[in-house]
Amino acid sequence: MTTSRRKFIKISALGLGGVAATTSALNMFGANSYLDELVKQNVTKKFKRTPTYCEVCFWKCAAWTYTDEEGNIQKIIGNENDSHCYGRLCPRGTGGVGMYNDEDRLKTPLIRTTINGEETFREASWEEALDLIASKFSNIKEKYGPEAIALLKHGSPGKHLEHLFKAFGSDTIAEPAYAQCRGAREAGFALTYGSWVGSPEPTDIRDTKCLVLIGSHIGENMHNSQVQEMSDAIDNGATIITVDPRFSTAASKSKHWLAIKPATDIALMLAWMNVIIEEGLYDKEYVEKYTTGFNQLKDHVSTFTPEWAYGITTIKPEEIRKTARAMASASPSVIIHPGRHVSWYGDDTQRARSIAILNALLGSWGRRGGFYFKESIKVPKYPSPKYPHPKWDWKNIGEKYPVAQMGITSEVIKCSIPSKDNKYPIKAWMVAGTNITKSIPEKEMLEKAMDELEFMVVMDTMPMDVTGYADVVLPECTYLERYDDIRSATNREPSIAVRVPAVKPKYDSKPGWWVAKQIGERLGLGDYFNYDDYEEVIEWQLQQMGTSLDEMNKIGVKNFSRTSGPLYLNENEAYHFPTASGKIELYSQELKNLGFDPLPNYIKHPEPPQGFYRLNYGRAPMHTFSRTANNPNLNDLKSENNLWVNPKVARILGLKTGQEVWLKNQDEITSNFPIKVRVTERVRWDSVYMVHGFGHTNKKLSRAFGKGINDTQLISKVAIDPIMGGTGMRGNFVSILTENPHKNIEL
Numbered sequence: 001m002t003t004s005r006r007k008f009i010k011i012s013a014l015g016l017g018g019v020a021a022t023t024s025a026l027n028m029f030g031a032n033s034y035l036d037e038l039v040k041q042n043v044t045k046k047f048k049r050t051p052t053y054c055e056v057c058f059w060k061c062a063a064w065t066y067t068d069e070e071g072n073i074q075k076i077i078g079n080e081n082d083s084h085c086y087g088r089l090c091p092r093g094t095g096g097v098g099m100y101n102d103e104d105r106l107k108t109p110l111i112r113t114t115i116n117g118e119e120t121f122r123e124a125s126w127e128e129a130l131d132l133i134a135s136k137f138s139n140i141k142e143k144y145g146p147e148a149i150a151l152l153k154h155g156s157p158g159k160h161l162e163h164l165f166k167a168f169g170s171d172t173i174a175e176p177a178y179a180q181c182r183g184a185r186e187a188g189f190a191l192t193y194g195s196w197v198g199s200p201e202p203t204d205i206r207d208t209k210c211l212v213l214i215g216s217h218i219g220e221n222m223h224n225s226q227v228q229e230m231s232d233a234i235d236n237g238a239t240i241i242t243v244d245p246r247f248s249t250a251a252s253k254s255k256h257w258l259a260i261k262p263a264t265d266i267a268l269m270l271a272w273m274n275v276i277i278e279e280g281l282y283d284k285e286y287v288e289k290y291t292t293g294f295n296q297l298k299d300h301v302s303t304f305t306p307e308w309a310y311g312i313t314t315i316k317p318e319e320i321r322k323t324a325r326a327m328a329s330a331s332p333s334v335i336i337h338p339g340r341h342v343s344w345y346g347d348d349t350q351r352a353r354s355i356a357i358l359n360a361l362l363g364s365w366g367r368r369g370g371f372y373f374k375e376s377i378k379v380p381k382y383p384s385p386k387y388p389h390p391k392w393d394w395k396n397i398g399e400k401y402p403v404a405q406m407g408i409t410s411e412v413i414k415c416s417i418p419s420k421d422n423k424y425p426i427k428a429w430m431v432a433g434t435n436i437t438k439s440i441p442e443k444e445m446l447e448k449a450m451d452e453l454e455f456m457v458v459m460d461t462m463p464m465d466v467t468g469y470a471d472v473v474l475p476e477c478t479y480l481e482r483y484d485d486i487r488s489a490t491n492r493e494p495s496i497a498v499r500v501p502a503v504k505p506k507y508d509s510k511p512g513w514w515v516a517k518q519i520g521e522r523l524g525l526g527d528y529f530n531y532d533d534y535e536e537v538i539e540w541q542l543q544q545m546g547t548s549l550d551e552m553n554k555i556g557v558k559n560f561s562r563t564s565g566p567l568y569l570n571e572n573e574a575y576h577f578p579t580a581s582g583k584i585e586l587y588s589q590e591l592k593n594l595g596f597d598p599l600p601n602y603i604k605h606p607e608p609p610q611g612f613y614r615l616n617y618g619r620a621p622m623h624t625f626s627r628t629a630n631n632p633n634l635n636d637l638k639s640e641n642n643l644w645v646n647p648k649v650a651r652i653l654g655l656k657t658g659q660e661v662w663l664k665n666q667d668e669i670t671s672n673f674p675i676k677v678r679v680t681e682r683v684r685w686d687s688v689y690m691v692h693g694f695g696h697t698n699k700k701l702s703r704a705f706g707k708g709i710n711d712t713q714l715i716s717k718v719a720i721d722p723i724m725g726g727t728g729m730r731g732n733f734v735s736i737l738t739e740n741p742h743k744n745i746e747l
């Protein structure tokens with residue numbers, strides 16, 4: 001590590017101040033949850049219930065928080081009337097109370113200081129911390145303009161700070177949920193259908209006859225209603241086809257598991273298109289009526305036969321044909337799922353385009369059992385002055401990527417490293433609700449950027465790694481202790497849900513809305529924060545929508561009727577897709593005009609050299625990214641990640657289940673900590689697999705510190721998507737070390 005000004009402060013230096021290894025995740029909900037037992041032990045007490053929506057991930061399930069007479073939170077359960085959860089939370093949502101109870105939480109504001117030449121944090125009052133932030137922000141605005149202050153955010157706190165930043169004159173805003181997550185699929189679907197997929201995905205899983213998952217590991221990826229609908233679809237006899245180099249939970253529930261060679265999915269999809277077109281299995285009427293570019297597509301895929309794809313994907317031609325026919329026979333009640341975390345190999349927009357095109361050939365968009373037309377209700381904006389117009393913003397920063405529709409975090413990071421060609425110099429960051437040191441790879445670049453910043457504020461609930469780089473750390477209270485914006489869901493029917501504090505903030509933590517207002521007032525932006533309590537904002541908005549906080553406190557979720565038209569295409573009426581041609585664009589003139597392939601092509605990606613394995617990662621049902629590793633309830637379910645190793649590899653290297661190993665990647669980066677091996681046929685011999693979000697380096701996380709390996713540390717090579725700037729992360733290779741490479745080094 002460099003001897004930088006912003007040396008990472010291990011908060012431990014502060015001084016001042018059972019494993020359920022099961023992956024049978026499809027039945028880990030509600031009544032089946034172990035946490036339910038804890039809940040039952042308390043049934044004799046009288047509870048008060050408060051409405052909320054969950055913040056353990058971004059599915060935002062509406063829930064009830066139950067507090068006892070002493071004001072302790074006893075349980076959180078799903079709201080029966082909510083289309084995101086159908087009354088049942090996933091294990092993470094049930095365990096969300098651990099976020100509140102975690103004794104390692106950030107407790108007071110902290111300010112970076114130097115004592116005897118050592119950088120450390122000292123505890124500070126809110127007054128002092130907020131005054132310091134306001135004065136630094138004013139200074140930077142004066143010297144460089146407000147645009148030079150960037151907001152990196154994720155989740156609810158981001159919304160409040162976004163308002164602050166826009167009022168201040170900065171729209172230099174980005175989040176990892178775009179370039180490191182779903183950006184490429186939004187770009188791919190927007191190019192094809194003219195609209196985003198969005199969240200929740202408008203996949204009509206409950207009524208589908210065939211669900212095709214291309215690396216979407218639903219069941220480990222625990223997006224609630226989606227998992228429940230998939231479970232129902234299976235019970236109703238739907239065919240599940242899973243394309244995954246790993247035998248995922250979804251694969252175990254599938255009729256067809258295609259153990260594809262990593263990084264070759266586009267070849268498989270081109271071959272599927274070939275079969276569907278050559279055998280005349282596509283929905284001819286739909287293609288004729290709603291799409292453009294079919295003839296070009298037909299010519300394009302004519303040589304991409306299953307035999308051609310076999311050599312690339314290792315999937316047998318008859319398997320390719322059989323699965324193509326299975327999809328077609330379910331058409332139009334078939335879903336080739338768009339995926340969610342799609343930043344894989346850099347050609348991700350083109351992979352998403354392939355998925356979009358396949359759905360169009362099978363006529364599933366706008367059809368029952370395919371994709372429905374989603375709808376949401378607009379929450380009126382609380383009265384506030386107009387935002388000033390920044391001189392440049394996230395769009396300019398991402399201008400190299402013409403199709404990007406949101407800020408690109410990695411470009412914001414690059415612009416924070418001074419250089420003479422940098423047109424958009426960024427000098428300060430506020431980071432809220434995102435642990436960028438774990439969610440954004442290329443650690444060297446990230447650390448360089450943080451080192452160059454004149455000022456960095458982090459607002460978090462926990463002493464996560466990212467806080468160690470801050471000049472000021474602000475402790476936000478958890479979602480159970482605060483108001484946040486009204487959740488307006490985009491679903492089959494529109495609905496709203498509220499988050500009301502169930503308990504008072506613990507320690508000296510404060511809600512994000514309060515922090516935004518306090519900083520705003522200090523910057524002379526009081527007019528933008530014309531309320532004393534966020535309750536007033538919500539009450540005003542609810543009144544505009546014909547309800548009230550009083551009503552919402554009783555019901556938690558309010559469902560509205562659709563007004564935009566039917567859920568599916570009305571076949572007797574013309575339909576205008578929001579694309580340039582008004583049709584589904586199988587052939588993309590827009591991509592062609594921008595100099596990209598108008599139809600997807602397979603390109604070969606690097607393969608692991610001798611002695612190396614592809615680093616594959618994913619989710620575990622009881623954890624969300626890095627944010628839950630220290631959660632007492634969820635840590636109890638799974639306290640570390642394991643390294644999945646194929647038995648062939650284990651034999652060659654002499655590895656046994658339970659043995660600790662270290663990993664070294666292609667750039668000689670060695671994992672800080674060891675990981676325990678799990679020998680399993682469920683992973684291909686060319687890859688190893690681990691759950692993302694472990695290997696925490698901050699000792700202040702008493703349960704999570706040093707447990708398992710942080711995949712992000714080993715992702716030093718990325719493949720940038722040239723169309724929308726996404727960060728492809730799955731092209732890293734690791735070798736397995738059986739000896740501790742850090743024997744004499746203190747970490």
Ligand SMILES: Nc1nc2c(c(=O)[nH]1)N[C@H]1C(S)=C(S)[C@@H](COP(=O)(O)OP(=O)(O)OC[C@H]3O[C@@H](n4cnc5c(=O)[nH]c(N)nc54)[C@H](O)[C@@H]3O)O[C@H]1N2
Nearest residue numbers: 154181341433434435439459460461464476625626627692
């Ligand atoms: N290597 C690798 N990188 C990835 C991924 C991967 O699988 N592997 N996944 C990618 C994907 S899909 C995504 S969406 C992103 C996710 O990226 P992030 O959202 O950055 O993920 P987390 O690691 O959960 O970090 C969340 C941070 O918010 C804090 N937090 C939680 N609740 C609150 C709150 O109420 N208020 C505040 N102020 N802070 C809070 C947590 O303590 C934690 O520090 O990561 C991406 N990056």
Ligand SMILES: Nc1nc2c(c(=O)[nH]1)N[C@H]1C(S)=C(S)[C@@H](COP(=O)(O)OP(=O)(O)OC[C@H]3O[C@@H](n4cnc5c(=O)[nH]c(N)nc54)[C@H](O)[C@@H]3O)O[C@H]1N2
Nearest residue numbers: 215216217221222243246262263340341620621623624625
């Ligand atoms: N429990 C839990 N659930 C979550 C989250 C969480 O943190 N925890 N995070 C949520 C978020 S924000 C997101 S974005 C989603 C992410 O969830 P998904 O979108 O489902 O995740 P991915 O990371 O795209 O997919 C991981 C799967 O891809 C497979 N894979 C790897 N390489 C390839 C390949 O080359 N081809 C194919 N076909 N498959 C491959 C892996 O083996 C693994 O099974 O999960 C959401 N749900």
Ligand code: SF4
Nearest residue numbers: 054057060061090093
């Ligand atoms: S899916 Fe689980 S963690 Fe995510 S919001 Fe719903 S209950 Fe919470």
Ligand SMILES: [Mo]
Nearest residue numbers: 177181182341
């Ligand atoms: Mo994500």
